[in-house]
Amino acid sequence: MPIDLDHVKQVMKEADCLYNQQQIEAAMDSMAADITQTLQDSNPIVYSVMNGGLIIAGQLLTRLNFPMEVGYLHATRYRNKLSGGELFWKARAEHSLVGRSVLIIDDILDEGHTLAAIVEYCRDAGAEQVLTCVLLDKRHDRKAYEGMRADFTGLDVEDRYLFGFGLDYKGYWRNAAGIYALKDH
């Protein structure tokens, strides 16, 4: 069934803006400095996790001024729904990961099952080190394992359904230049 675009627009009107573009840019500057310090001499392969990682990866990568290869992985467990299910792989790595440093960039660490599975996949494929970077870490106690954190985190965020800056509401608003929380969620 096609989605009602008036509903999509209404969702944005009623949403709460949790972080604006300026705040996100400051967080990306800070992450870029930390990533540079850690990875600048390691010739990493940097993967964006599609689809949500697209915007943050694009904007973060231009802040990193050292040699790297860039690609994407595509794994999803929400599939435009508001709650997650089993992880479904759509595209795996094209490079050999043997002996390499790998940086995974995604929009959010929520329960963490997506990132945990991707890290395990890269390690199994022979990567020497696998580091993770997320714009957002959702605060709650439902993580895949206790104390789970990414190696680089932009902003902590409250436990609500979010969209914007890569995150979708039913496939829409990934393009929004801020982080928004759905009304009453």
Ligand SMILES: O=P(O)(O)OC[C@H]1O[C@H](OP(=O)(O)OP(=O)(O)O)[C@H](O)[C@@H]1O
């Ligand atoms: O920490 P988790 O609870 O596993 O959730 C985080 C994942 O959920 C979203 O992806 P989604 O499956 O919605 O696919 P998408 O990136 O195409 O929106 C997001 O981009 C992360 O990859």
Ligand SMILES: Nc1nc2[nH]cnc2c(=O)[nH]1
């Ligand atoms: N759009 C969206 N995708 C998610 N994947 C995991 N958590 C979220 C969330 O809050 N919003």
